[in-house]
Amino acid sequence: SQTIHQWPATLVQPVGSPLSLECTVEGTSNPNLYWYRQAAGRGLQLLFYSVGIGQISSEVPQNLSASRPQDRQFILSSKKLLLSDSGFYLCAWSGSTQYFGPGTRLTVL
Amino acid sequence: EDKVVQSPLSLVVHEGDTVTLNCSYEVTNFRSLLWYKQEKKAPTFLFMLTSSGIEKKSGRLSSILDKKELFSILNITATQTGDSAVYLCAARRDDKIIFGKGTRLHILP
Numbered sequence: 001s002q003t004i005h006q007w008p009a010t011l012v013q014p015v016g017s018p019l020s021l022e023c024t025v026e027g028t029s030n031p032n033l034y035w036y037r038q039a040a041g042r043g044l045q046l047l048f049y050s051v052g053i054g055q056i057s058s059e060v061p062q063n064l065s066a067s068r069p070q071d072r073q074f075i076l077s078s079k080k081l082l083l084s085d086s087g088f089y090l091c092a093w094s095g096s097t098q099y100f101g102p103g104t105r106l107t108v109l
Numbered sequence: 110e111d112k113v114v115q116s117p118l119s120l121v122v123h124e125g126d127t128v129t130l131n132c133s134y135e136v137t138n139f140r141s142l143l144w145y146k147q148e149k150k151a152p153t154f155l156f157m158l159t160s161s162g163i164e165k166k167s168g169r170l171s172s173i174l175d176k177k178e179l180f181s182i183l184n185i186t187a188t189q190t191g192d193s194a195v196y197l198c199a200a201r202r203d204d205k206i207i208f209g210k211g212t213r214l215h216i217l218p
Binding site: 034 | 151157175197208210211
């Protein structure tokens with residue numbers, strides 16, 4: 001069966017610091033992968049999605065970037081975090097439906 | 110522009126009541142309609158609907174899709190405090206899934 005891993009679970013970072021969140025998927029090959037952000041009390045905002053290695057589509061222009069160095073690895077990065085980057089970050093892969101990882105709760109202070 | 114609109118945004122009922130959550134969508138290349146339940150962490154999958162008029166049931170939860178009128182409803186009968194959560198509706202198109210903002214449901218004991 002397919003499993004999706006995200007780490008870390010919780011992260012507190014100062015404004016201006018870099019960010020790297022990692023997501024890996026097991027049990028499937030060539031998955032479509034997604035990064036979402038959920039601000040407190042709000043819906044899921046699609047940030048990036050990828051249909052294959054090195055292929056990234058950005059939905060929202062901002063100071064975040066994504067990379068897919070391997071088939072089952074998806075990384076979300078920032079060079080300098082902003083306060084507005086705080087939120088709950090979810091990685092997901094798409095089969096018949098969409099399956100979510102456990103999420104990373106990021107607080108930028 | 111693709112969009113998914115959920116209503117109400119928030120709902121408070123007493124235990125034992127029946128609730129109906131609404132979801133309307135406007136999505137090009139529509140494939141399916143998804144419902145998720147989100148408590149404190151990542152959303153968990155409830156239903157996937159692809160055909161109009163066919164009710165899907167899981168215990169006290171049921172859902173139906175109307176592809177002509179472009180909406181879906183999620184019903185919860187005999188609500189319990191454990192049903193308290195944010196319920197997310199999402200429309201899947203060819204390459205990605207668009208989420209609504211969710212309905213926050215709170216069940217009073």
